[in-house]
Amino acid sequence: MFRWFSSWLRNNCRLHCRRWWRFVLLWLTLPAFAAPAALPAEQIGDGVFAIFAPPADATPENLGRVVNSGFIVGDDGVIVIDSGANHRHGEAILATVAQVTPKPVKLLINTHPHPQNVLGNSAFAERGIPILATAATVAAMNERCPTCLASLRQSVGDEAMRGTRIRLPDRTLGSGQVLEIAGRRLRLLHFGHGHTEGDLAVFDEGSAALFSGDLIYRGQIPHLSEADTSGWIAALDQVAMLPFRILIPGRGAAGTAADLAPVRRYLSELRQRVSAAYREGRSADEAIQLAELPEFAAWHGYAARHGRNVQHVYFEIEREDMGGQRGGRR
Ligand SMILES: [Zn+2]
Structure with a gap:
């Protein structure tokens, strides 16, 4: 096609016409190569940033960006929590981090295996950034991500999912639950099968901020398709015992420990x-x-x-x- 078009240009266009067409082609193809724009990030604690998504289901208009993600800036690096719904969403999260700090991203944590939380992994993997999750999340991604990717593609369209590849976490949660990284102490909490089989909540001790993943929704009806509801309620009772002051839920606005109660009641x-x-x-x-x-x-x-x-x-x-x-x- 391109060869045919070049030859048509040579045979049918004078010099100024050819330049005009090349200019048009450049503008048409620029979006494909442009770096994704940074997303609005809110600082909600000491070194703690959240990228909030509006309440919505995945559509071509919102590109599938319907769950929250965030990052913690430490002394010499950054820890990102959840990678977004597709490769370009992952790129946009990385662009957001870069706008806030020049420090390198040292780790990506996947809170659970739902597609909107993990399909941006490829943007991190291609930069050599390690990805950590529970073993149950890795197993579930292995089993379900091919279907989830196809299904999300149907919801948001090919363009939004362009370049998206399934990249499994390369590190799993060990027996120790405290991670010391970039000068921060993070408690990684897996309470068993709740919202999904692989739920991981991240508690940053320094800021008392909790990234709950989809264990906590605010103002939205939770998705139960992979849930064990009695395990989920038990997990929320464990979460309630944590000394957190800032809540970054999986979906909905920032809150406090008091915002755990409504989803438990539901x-x-x-x-x-x-x-x-x-x-x-x-x-x-x-x-x-x-x-x-x-x-x-x-x-x-x-x-x-x-x-x-x-x-x-x-x-x-x-x-x-x-x-x-x-x-x-x-
Ligand atoms: Zn989820």
């Missing part, structure tokens, strides 16, 4: 209502009608997700009742 009321419907012998479809939770109807995603969440919990309770294994889809 999960717990959901379980109670669905459990009651199950014990009355109602079907999963009937349970959807019986487990409306008007208190949470104003949260983003209620209409689209709450009914699915009821069904998820219904089958969880049925498995528990039959003595089966707890936990969501593995």
Whole structure:
């Protein structure tokens, strides 16, 4: 195509015409090579920055950038938490860090294996930045990321996902839970299967800031497709014991420890209502009608997700009742 076009230019255009076409071509192809713009970052603690995403589902307009990420600037380097939904999102997060500090990124932490949190890994991997997650997150990415990548591509389009490759974390959480890096002490907390099988919360002791990953949503109905809801509630009870003053939730605005309660209440009321419907012998479809939770109807995603969440919990309770294994889809 390019050869044909060059030859057409030679045969049909005078010099000024050829220059004009080359100028047009340059402008048309520039976006493909332009560095991604930095994203708005908010400093919310000593060396702690968050990049907040508005409440939304992934669409071509928002490029799939629907979950929060952030970074911690230490004495001689930076730790990034979650890499975004695609390669260019990862690049944009790195550009954001570079706008704040010239210090190198020393580590990327994936909080859990959902595509919007891990598909930007390739931007970090190609710079040789180590990536850390729980072993369960690595296993889940290995199993599900090919499908998740295809599904996210359908939601946001090919252009947004251009250059995105699955890059698994190359480090897993060891037995020690305290990481000393770049002059910061980070407590890495895995409480078992909750929102997903691989959840990792990151507590920065110096600033008392907690990056909770999707263990905590604010003002949004949580996604339960991989969840173990009783494990999730137990994890939130463990999180509540941490001395954190600043919360960077997986979704929603910054908050404090008080903002843990609403998501716990949603999960717990959901379980109670669905459990009651199950014990009355109602079907999963009937349970959807019986487990409306008007208190949470104003949260983003209620209409689209709450009914699915009821069904998820219904089958969880049925498995528990039959003595089966707890936990969501593995
Ligand atoms: Zn998630």
